[in-house]
Amino acid sequence: MAVLDPVRPAFRAVGQTVVPEAARLTESEWAAVEDIVEQALATRPPRLQRQLVTLIRLLQWLPLFRYGRPFTALDPTHRTRFLAAIQDAPVLLLRRGFWGLRTLVLMGYYARPVAATEIGYQADPRGWEARRP
Amino acid sequence: MTERVYEVVIIGSGAGGGTVAQALAPMVRDGVRILVLEKGPRLADGEFTGREMEMATALYEDGGGFLTADGTMTLAFACTYGGSTVVYTGTSLTAPERVVRHWNVPGLDHADVVRRSEKYLRENNVHLLGPDALNDNNRLFVEGGRRAGYHVEQFPVNVKGCRGSSFCNLGCPNQAKQGTNRVQLPAAERDGVEVVTRAEVLRIEVDRSVVVRVGEKPAGGKGAPSEWAPGDYRVRGKIVVSAGGAIGSPALLLRSPLPTPRCLGDGFTCHPALILVAEHPRAITNDVGHPKSFFVDRGAEERFVLETCMYFPFTTAKAITGFGAAHSAMVRAFPRLQMILVLACDHATPGNRITADAAGKPVVHYRFTPETVDGLVRGTVASAKIFFAAGALRVHAPFADPPLIDARDAARVEALITTRHWRPGKTTVSAAHLMGGCGMGRSAADSVTDVWGRVHGIPWLRVADASLFPDSLEINPYVTIMALADRVAEGIREDARELLA
Structure with missing residues (x-):
């Protein structure tokens, strides 16, 4: 079973908040994002994998206390507001947990070759030869 | 066996x-x-x-x-x-x-x-690269650094037949x-x-x-x-x-x-480092050419060293603080981004040490001392001055709130970038030394x-x-x-x- 399986909808909701363009990803593009994340997680200890799943569950259900709905049911504005509060939380554990989750999302999204092209990244092993006419 | x-x-x-x-x-x-x-x-x-x-x-x-x-x-x-x-x-x-x-x-x-x-x-x-091998990212650092009053030096590098892939x-x-x-x-x-x-x-x-x-x-x-x-x-x-x-x-x-x-x-010790980015009004050559050709050494005086740098899409996205639309806009400005690496000159401190866990795997214990954070902040201020002196429209500074500083605030960077915005666990800090x-x-x-x-x-x-x-x-x-x-x-x-x- 993949690490993200139990929390996939919440992971994607966080993903769309971290990278708004992710809202336009197709199912197969999400699969590519999650494949990169799963590969990165595969080399990490099981304890860390469990901590990640626990954090995503926490992010999914914590908004119930503030907004009366889980994270996946919030509109984009409230999702952003909620994650901004977590990012600046006084508790280091929450801040660094969110930093780790955000890093995984950014990795999954921007490490795809198509995303690199989208942002105008053109590096080429041929270096100057590939750039100069 | x-x-x-x-x-x-x-x-x-x-x-x-x-x-x-x-x-x-x-x-x-x-x-x-x-x-x-x-x-x-x-x-x-x-x-x-x-x-x-x-x-x-x-x-x-x-x-x-x-x-x-x-x-x-x-x-x-x-x-x-x-x-x-x-x-x-x-x-x-x-x-x-x-x-x-x-x-x-x-x-x-x-x-x-x-x-x-x-x-x-x-x-x-080891030798100095010739001017034709330098990209805009490095040239802007030299120009901005000199205008901002810093002593910019060129790195000798150990390459032979460098084609400028930027993938070092x-x-x-x-x-x-x-x-x-x-x-x-x-x-x-x-x-x-x-x-x-x-x-x-x-x-x-x-x-x-x-x-x-x-x-x-x-x-x-x-x-x-x-x-x-x-x-x-x-x-x-x-x-x-x-x-x-x-x-x-x-x-x-x-x-x-x-x-x-x-x-x-x-x-x-590890020279904790921040990757800083700034957006210019036009596209610059940044992801081609040797990425790290110049530096400013303020280690003895202010506990930081600045180096030119250029990273890859995910590493760059990770280095930019925050998330959402503003974060995406900065990443999507990639062809116009200038980058500087700030390294703090940290010192051996009790508690910052390597141990081994029960399985024998290394565990690195590291706390940022006020002096190290000060080095990072001073380096960020200096980088912001260099970016703006080189013509940047806006600078991303993780020690400012909000982290994006517009060119119209260029004269206020010392007031905007301060240690009070340092939040461990929020800012991406990495080290390779x-x-x-x-x-x-x-x-x-x-x-x-x-x-x-x-x-x-x-x-x-x-x-x-x-x-x-x-x-x-x-x-x-x-x-x-x-x-x-x-x-x-x-x-x-x-x-x-x-x-x-």
């Missing part, structure tokens, strides 16, 4: 291990068997593709994201034939006199470090960078030194044997299979050299049943080794890597690692008759 016998066993193949291997290689002619054990794989030239995740996974420990114990910083160090010399940018500086004086290691003379460094500067083809930190796809994988290790192998890759050293025993686990090549993974069949080995040696780096060496010695000094693991843990010194009371890398009380055990540094070097460390490893090799040659008897 299979047994093998050698006279000299070198653990690690980076700047330290590669240097010792080459320096001792002439002894092979006298019948001395020398073995280098490298935990990582040996990649073929064609396997260096420049693809970010693919290469990071293949070359770095934990893909370059090795976390400190409290999770507030990532450490980047390579695990491959050639160690971190495969993934650095090739910047080649010699240890400053004031730093060696501050280290205060009896018998370590700055002139000796310089003399040995110069030998490797020549061997590694992912391993050069054109084999231009003269790391130990290109220079010292091939030379040592030609002289008869054996190098075994995918060989993880589990421990060093008191009888001078080294317990090694050789791994299989994972399905679909990069690199050649190990030179030895997978399995566990006991390698009997007479001299053992630990050159596994500032994380690897202390952890290995800590998990070995050896009477090592109590301060083993202490004194870890890992130092200390087996520091040199006078005796076991204050250090792990003597000035020749000889572990106090264990004359057959030597250390030859950045873990020898008693404190931060304040510059890019590989040349100094080579200089110290050269000393270690000389000490081994002098003691060889007695130790090999």
